[in-house]
Amino acid sequence: MRQLQRTLIFTFISLCLLSQPGFANSSASGAAPTRVVVEPSFSLQTANDKEMEKLLKENKRCIRCHKVKRKLKNIAAMKMQGAHASEEFYNNCTACHGDKGKHPKNGSTIINFSVQSPTPLKQQNGQCIACHTPAELRQAEWTHDVHYKKINCSSCHQLHEPVDPVININRTARIKLCIDCHSSVDKPQGDQ
């Protein structure tokens, strides 16, 4: 009995400790604690060797097909470079795209990042902010705040490239990006 009590107390304390980082994060930003912000580290995905094994296996399955061009459907060969690549995890496709599941057959649950993607916008962007916190996003570029719910992140960002081309674009190119989408068909208003 005493042994059981001790175990219970221990479990309770460890649970409190475990929930700390998430709690601290959300209260620091002053926001309602809507979601626990995960550390942007890939290693958090695996808790033990068994999970690690599964992860590597899943990723190898992706690469097996996607390392070459799929000719029939004209799908380019995939190469993962830059900030999102991870040698340790064989490119770690699953971190963002989810497990292979039934893909490429019907009923696949693969998460696809594009405007045409069957994956709902909310789910696509949700994958990104699992690592990139709203505070970081706002600091990097205020326009994240006003676009997050409206367009998918991959409309502006390219995530397989060595360097995302949209990062550090100059002022003129940035303004042009705004104008490209926001231009209305009306001509300027006013008279001489």
Added chain:
Amino acid sequence: MEHSRRKFLAGLAATTMFATVGVAGTTVIQTITVDGKRYAMIHDETLCIGCEACVDACRETNNVPEGVSRLEIIRSEPRGEFPDADYKFFRKSCQHCEDAPCVNVCPTGASFIDTETGIVDVDPDRCVGCMYCIAACPYKVRYIDPVTKSADKCDFCRKTNLAKGQLPACVQVCPTQALIFGDLNDPNSDIVQTLQQKTVYRYKKHLGTKPKMFRVPDLKGEIEL
């Protein structure tokens, strides 16, 4: 002559209409310049996306040197929390006051109101750089041009685009049509039509400078009238 007089009277009637309903107020009637245009501008804060295309277009068109600016778009602090946060934008530029403190204090007559257009402008050849106007302007929009050493500010593109028969550069480039430019004396102008349809405010109107920069407030936040 008769025709333009009729047009003017019609304009008077039109402006009376919005004077009674809008923030534009009775000052519009009292200060009409009979023998000229009264150019003014609207910044529709509900349409502005804060892209600053206007800022760059102004610099390019009017050859404004780096380090100074005729036009700024001031972004507010975020309103609300992610992912519902948004921003408010405020256009900081010359208001082309009809009772302009900068003109009133200028000892050399370099700062003047152009009687044909109502535009407040500076003659760089007459400016001695005393900076009285910079101190007097309640909107803090004047600077000393590092090249000409004269006071300068937005002139509604009077010497550039307007002289070529075009709209001001900022108006031309704005992707969302947030800027509307035109003659307050012309009842058919886009600007008068818009003033009749939308609620507007003018910044620091209580100072009595009679600013001709109208703003459509983004009502999600409070506004400073």
